[in-house]
Amino acid sequence: MTLEKIQEYVASKSDEMLGALQSIVDLDSPTYDREASNRVADELQGLMQEVGLEVERIDTTPIPASKEPVGDHLIGRLSSRDGDARHRALLVGHYDTVFPRGAVEQRPFRRENGKAFGPGIFDMKGGLVVALYAVGCLEAIGLAKKLQLTIFMNSDEEDGSAHVGRRGRKPAVNVDLTCSFPSAR
DSSP states (O other): OHHHHHHHHHHHHHHHHHHHHHHHHTSOOBTTOHHHHHHHHHHHHHHHHHTTOEEEEEOOOSOOTTSOOOOOEEEEEEOOTTSOOOEEEEEEEEOOBSSOTTHHHHSOOEEETTEEEOTTIIIIIHHHHHHHHHHHHHHHTTOGGGEEEEEEEESOGGGTOTTOHHHHHGGGTTOSEEEEOOOOO
16 A cells, blocks of 8 residues: 555656756756855755755755865755654755766756666766655654654765764754665666
8 A cells, every 4th residue: 555655656756856867967056165065955955845854955065175075965954743653764965966067968868768867866866856746745644643754965975074063964863764865777
């Protein structure tokens, strides 16, 4: 019964998911381009709110002189509605890419033979969309009500997450389950 509900949800959202994927893949987000990365963060923040997450945005400035500016980190929270969270889960991912500004212009999002292509789609913008719609699915089918769920989106993973700091690590404390969402081929 639950599997059928999940399949129905995914089928009903597939075009929407592809649209969300295109909206973030068609935006450049090189690690050390704060302006470009924050355009992706803006888009992701909106998607997070659409699936019911309360969003906290971690401003990565000011930064030490030895580090280059990166985009903001995002933390989304979905709290148990009945105050009795039986499980605490953390979903993690990143939206920065190794591609320089302008890569999207040269290689925009496209679909071909049932596959999607574009800069950062595999590592890891596609996984972020899957994670967000998984949250939406849990909400839609009623499984989220006993769950305290946090999703952390990092803007500088490609360079070792040097800007994450204490506030970025805090969501990982006292969780029962942590999942990352790399894309599949």
